[in-house]
Amino acid sequence: MTTNSPSKVHVTTTINGQQHELLVPGYMSLLDTLRELIGLTGTKEGCLDGNCGACTVNIDGRIVDSCLVLGAEVNGKEVSTIEGMATPEGLHPLQQAFLEEAALQCGICTPGFLVAAKGLLDNEPSPTEGRIRHWLAGNLCRCTGYDKIVRAVQKASD
Amino acid sequence: MVATYETKTDYKVIGNSPIRHDALDKVTGRAIYGGDVKVPGLIWGDVIRSPHAHARIKSIDTSAAEAIEGVFAVLTHDDFPQADDKTIETGEGTVNLRRGQSNVMADKKVHYKGHVVAAVAAVDRNTAQIAAQAIKVEYEILPAISDVDAAMADGAEVILEGLVGDHLGEKVENTNVARVFRHEFGNVEDAFANSDLVIERTVTMSMIHQGYIEPHNATAIWAQDDNLTVWSSTQGSFGVRSQVAGLLHHPESKVKVNYVEIGGGFGGKTVVYLAPIAALLSRKSGGRPVKLVMDRSSVFEATGPAPGGKIRMKIGVNKDGKIQAADTDLMLEAGGFPGSAVGAAAICVFACYNLPVSRITGYDVLVNKPKSAAYRAPGSPQASFAIETVIDEICDELGFDKIQFRLDNAAHEGTRRGDGVQFIRVGLEECLVAAKESDHWNSPLGDAPAGKARGRGIASAYWMNGGGKSTCDLMLQDDGTVMLNEGSADIGGTRTSIAMQAAEVLGIPVEDFHPSIPDTDSIGFTGVTGGSRTTYTTGLAAYNAAHKLVVELKSRLADLWETSADKIDFNEGTFTANGDSIGIQELAGKLGPTGGPATSTSSVNLAEAGNAYGVHICDLEVDLATGKTDVIRYTAVQDVGKAVHPQYAEGQIQGGVVQGLGWALNEEYFITDEGAMANRSFLDYRMPTSLDMPMIDTIMVEVPNPLHPYGVRGIGEVPICPPLSAATQAVKEAVGKPFYSLPVKPGRILEALNGD
Numbered sequence: 001m002t003t004n005s006p007s008k009v010h011v012t013t014t015i016n017g018q019q020h021e022l023l024v025p026g027y028m029s030l031l032d033t034l035r036e037l038i039g040l041t042g043t044k045e046g047c048l049d050g051n052c053g054a055c056t057v058n059i060d061g062r063i064v065d066s067c068l069v070l071g072a073e074v075n076g077k078e079v080s081t082i083e084g085m086a087t088p089e090g091l092h093p094l095q096q097a098f099l100e101e102a103a104l105q106c107g108i109c110t111p112g113f114l115v116a117a118k119g120l121l122d123n124e125p126s127p128t129e130g131r132i133r134h135w136l137a138g139n140l141c142r143c144t145g146y147d148k149i150v151r152a153v154q155k156a157s158d
Numbered sequence: 159m160v161a162t163y164e165t166k167t168d169y170k171v172i173g174n175s176p177i178r179h180d181a182l183d184k185v186t187g188r189a190i191y192g193g194d195v196k197v198p199g200l201i202w203g204d205v206i207r208s209p210h211a212h213a214r215i216k217s218i219d220t221s222a223a224e225a226i227e228g229v230f231a232v233l234t235h236d237d238f239p240q241a242d243d244k245t246i247e248t249g250e251g252t253v254n255l256r257r258g259q260s261n262v263m264a265d266k267k268v269h270y271k272g273h274v275v276a277a278v279a280a281v282d283r284n285t286a287q288i289a290a291q292a293i294k295v296e297y298e299i300l301p302a303i304s305d306v307d308a309a310m311a312d313g314a315e316v317i318l319e320g321l322v323g324d325h326l327g328e329k330v331e332n333t334n335v336a337r338v339f340r341h342e343f344g345n346v347e348d349a350f351a352n353s354d355l356v357i358e359r360t361v362t363m364s365m366i367h368q369g370y371i372e373p374h375n376a377t378a379i380w381a382q383d384d385n386l387t388v389w390s391s392t393q394g395s396f397g398v399r400s401q402v403a404g405l406l407h408h409p410e411s412k413v414k415v416n417y418v419e420i421g422g423g424f425g426g427k428t429v430v431y432l433a434p435i436a437a438l439l440s441r442k443s444g445g446r447p448v449k450l451v452m453d454r455s456s457v458f459e460a461t462g463p464a465p466g467g468k469i470r471m472k473i474g475v476n477k478d479g480k481i482q483a484a485d486t487d488l489m490l491e492a493g494g495f496p497g498s499a500v501g502a503a504a505i506c507v508f509a510c511y512n513l514p515v516s517r518i519t520g521y522d523v524l525v526n527k528p529k530s531a532a533y534r535a536p537g538s539p540q541a542s543f544a545i546e547t548v549i550d551e552i553c554d555e556l557g558f559d560k561i562q563f564r565l566d567n568a569a570h571e572g573t574r575r576g577d578g579v580q581f582i583r584v585g586l587e588e589c590l591v592a593a594k595e596s597d598h599w600n601s602p603l604g605d606a607p608a609g610k611a612r613g614r615g616i617a618s619a620y621w622m623n624g625g626g627k628s629t630c631d632l633m634l635q636d637d638g639t640v641m642l643n644e645g646s647a648d649i650g651g652t653r654t655s656i657a658m659q660a661a662e663v664l665g666i667p668v669e670d671f672h673p674s675i676p677d678t679d680s681i682g683f684t685g686v687t688g689g690s691r692t693t694y695t696t697g698l699a700a701y702n703a704a705h706k707l708v709v710e711l712k713s714r715l716a717d718l719w720e721t722s723a724d725k726i727d728f729n730e731g732t733f734t735a736n737g738d739s740i741g742i743q744e745l746a747g748k749l750g751p752t753g754g755p756a757t758s759t760s761s762v763n764l765a766e767a768g769n770a771y772g773v774h775i776c777d778l779e780v781d782l783a784t785g786k787t788d789v790i791r792y793t794a795v796q797d798v799g800k801a802v803h804p805q806y807a808e809g810q811i812q813g814g815v816v817q818g819l820g821w822a823l824n825e826e827y828f829i830t831d832e833g834a835m836a837n838r839s840f841l842d843y844r845m846p847t848s849l850d851m852p853m854i855d856t857i858m859v860e861v862p863n864p865l866h867p868y869g870v871r872g873i874g875e876v877p878i879c880p881p882l883s884a885a886t887q888a889v890k891e892a893v894g895k896p897f898y899s900l901p902v903k904p905g906r907i908l909e910a911l912n913g914d
Contacts, residue, residue, distance in 0.1 A: 025284070027284060028284075032283075035194075036283075039196070040187070041187070041190070041191075041193075041194035041196075042186070042187015042188065043187070044191070044193070044371075044372070044421070045193055045373070045451065046371045046372065046373065046421075046454070046840075047373075047454040047839065047840050048453060048454060049454065049839055049840070049841070051454075051839060051840035051841045052371055052454075052840050054371050054372075081187065082185075082186065082187035083186070083187045083188075085186070085187075086186055091182075091185070091186075095185040095186065098181075098185050099177045099181045099182070099185060100177065101805075102175065102178075102651070102805040102806055102809050104181065104184055104185065105422075105649065105650035105651065105806075105809055105810075105813060106370075106371075106372070106419075106420060106421050106422045106423075106649050106650060107180075107181075107184030107185075107189055107419065107421070108191060108370075108371045108372040108419075108421025108422060109371050109421075110184050110185055111185075111187050114185060132848070133848040133849045133851075134849055136847075136848045136849075137847040137848055137849040138847075139848070140369075140371055140840060140845060140847065141371070141848075142368075142369045142370055142371055142422050142424070142813070142817065142845065143422055143649075143650060143809070143813045144809055144812060144813050144816075145809075145812035145813045145814075145815055145816030145817075145846075145851060145854050146816065146846075146847075146848040146851050147809075147812045147851075147853050147854050148805075148809055148812070149848065150848060150853070151853075
């Protein structure tokens with residue numbers, strides 16, 4: 001049985017505005033591509049089956065669970081992760097709101113929540129509480145009970 | 159010996175909510191958690207787990223795995239050195255080293271589905287997974303025991319061979335009951351005979367999981383000089399050090415555990431699972447660093463559940479509203495090895511009430527499910543559910559106001575807890591009064607929409623909180639900032655709540671502190687972050703270290719001012735003597751001639767912790783067609799002693815409430831006839847999402863803890879306890895039927911609505 005030399009796929013992709021050229025094993029998830037090949041460990045592994053949202057990233061304007069996407073699939077696409085959220089001008093308003101509202105405890109779900117919440121506010125700058133709760137229902141947090149996360153997103157809304 | 163304090167009341171730092179020191183790293187993705195550890199030359203490990211809940215291992219064939227290209231090592235229980243047959247502390251429990259080793263990797267028998275049988279190390283994660291699955295194991299399948307009744311039945315299959323149970327002091331062989339113990343005061347039978355009303359109920363509950371989002375992980379390097387370096391997501395690096403050393407029969411001084419951020423633990427990350435495997439794989443791989451990350455279904459199947467079980471509860475009461483006696487049997491599932499939270503359950507079960515007569519009998523029962531671990535106030539939620547269910551029925555039966563009845567019977571200073579300990583100053587009565595006066599309690603439930611019904615429940619609960627050992631080091635640097643090292647894993651902002659206590663003493667803004675958590679070679683012993691001990695205990699170490707630093711600074715300043723240290727006063731950050739004065743941060747820059755930066759250190763070992771109480775009110779709505787429940791309003795009242803960082807204190811309460819509501823309404827280990835967990839994913843093990851929950855209101859009552867100079871009490875654990883009964887009684891009020899089994903899921907509600 002020879003199983004450890006799977007074929008690799010040539011991928012050119014833009015991650016947080018920076019172009020990367022990669023050889024990605026065909027089986028490898030985008031999550032592992034980011035974490036293991038590129039070293040962007042801000043995107044977290046929680047369940048590997050698309051149910052916790054800790055690995056949420058944005059591909060061409062859509063938020064996705066990066067554990068459910070193959071690295072090979074982002075050829076020619078633009079990916080943004082938690083590491084690309086702050087700019088030279090400073091933190092994104094959502095990041096600042098999470099700090100001020102104590103919207104994190106252990107912090108493992110925080111990158112996923114921030115990327116997901118940004119996906120909402122990019123398109124809907126003034127969501128209702130119900131809309132925020134519905135949008136974030138794919139991201140599990142076990143520490144906060146969600147109260148302060150929802151308040152932080154409200155604070156960062158227009 | 160317990161020190162008591164006159165509690166301070168005017169604060170500069172305590173009671174504010176500064177942005178925590180580690181928050182920036184955690185909102186930018188820079189914080190390094192266990193899974194993020196990168197070491198040059200890293201290889202990956204994986205394990206193979208038992209597909210059976212109870213079986214004898216007949217043979218293990220690793221040859222196919224060894225033949226795979228890229229495999230460096232294969233590991234079975236035979237590779238483990240023999241561990242001592244002794245029991246050590248894990249921080250929120252204990253572990254017998256020999257049994258602990260058998261839990262880490264099965265020896266001859268598997269005790270639950272998911273029990274690790276063998277492991278491999280290979281060039282990458284994918285190869286390790288493929289190689290682990292290539293290991294062939296033959297089993298002789300045994301009957302699986304899935305609940306306490308089956309485990310305690312005559313002739314039940316014995317799970318742990320060689321176990322000698324301690325049943326009220328009697329040694330018993332061939333048993334699945336590891337321990338039976340009793341706390342008894344007065345004669346309960348006589349007291350029940352003299353009671354106007356006696357209600358006896360039996361409640362049951364399923365195992366549930368802590369549900370931390372970060373799976374267990376470990377990275378280890380076993381160097382050629384036998385020094386072992388470990389990175390592992392844990393609530394306490396020293397607990398990992400002592401367990402890894404003990405389980406591998408290796409000198410503790412040769413184990414160094416590096417601190418990494420932890421993605422939630424709730425008690426479940428006090429036990430080691432992967433670190434000893436990573437260590438032995440590293441040794442067999444010639445010292446290569448080996449990393450393992452557990453998959454989610456294995457997190458469910460093989461780690462941490464809180465015990466399910468069965469609790470019989472009997473309470474006698476008189477028509478004047480006074481409880482005469484209470485008697486309970488607590489039968490909790492330990493899992494595949496001894497050691498459930500039944501001891502703590504027994505401490506907590508009657509702690510909200512002043513009982514003249516009481517009897518508590520605890521049973522630690524083995525079943526073919528994962529070895530249970532601590533989960534937030536371990537044992538107390540189950541116990542609270544049982545007693546509050548019966549208290550609620552007593553109030554309904556005799557028409558008592560549910561808060562006034564609790565006030566009339568409330569535990570207070572001097573009350574004897576069910577295990578005999580007498581309370582110091584506690585804040586249950588203040589919490590009940592605050593609940594009684596709350597807007598929530600005084601607001602109508604409101605009319606339910608068509609097809610729905612509403613109910614309100616109230617419940618109280620207790621956790622004794624933790625003390626133990628902690629260390630804190632301080633250094634006042636030239637620029638007036640303070641380096642603070644402490645040993646407590648920071649899961650929810652404790653770097654800051656600890657630093658704030660030193661900042662209050664020193665009169666230095668907490669923003670000028672640089673708190674960090676060093677490896678186990680670089681800080682004094684500190685227990686786990688668990689038991690609601692960290693802000694209280696490590697905070698007290700910081701407080702003491704700050705006072706020592708003031709003493710040191712007075713001595714330095716005495717040289718500069720050419721006076722004696724005892725003539726120097728220190729108040730709110732300023733030293734004064736003979737008309738001279740200097741601020742502490744200014745002084746920091748002038749210490750060069752006196753010996754450079756000043757340092758101090760403090761280690762504390764606290765026998766007692768000061769107790770926590772919570773009283774919760776839950777309004778919920780039941781869909782009468784589907785049985786679905788929606789919590790529509792929730793208020794948690796809690797005695798927090800003194801909220802050091804009110805925002806994060808409130809966050810602890812809100813998080814505990816939502817975990818408790820998940821426990822009450824949704825979460826369970828759904829076990830098949832074969833003893834397998836059927837719902838081993840986050841899709842099927844349904845934890846609350848943001849959509850399921852309302853905002854959680856809190857009322858923080860501050861009854862200062864006499865054991866802490868700022869009155870601080872542990873706060874993290876108790877809020878998970880009251881929701882179990884508060885939500886259940888709310889459903890009872892909504893649908894007019896009682897519920898004695900958790901979770902109160904839609905199916906159970908529909909059964910009740912439809913007659914049975």
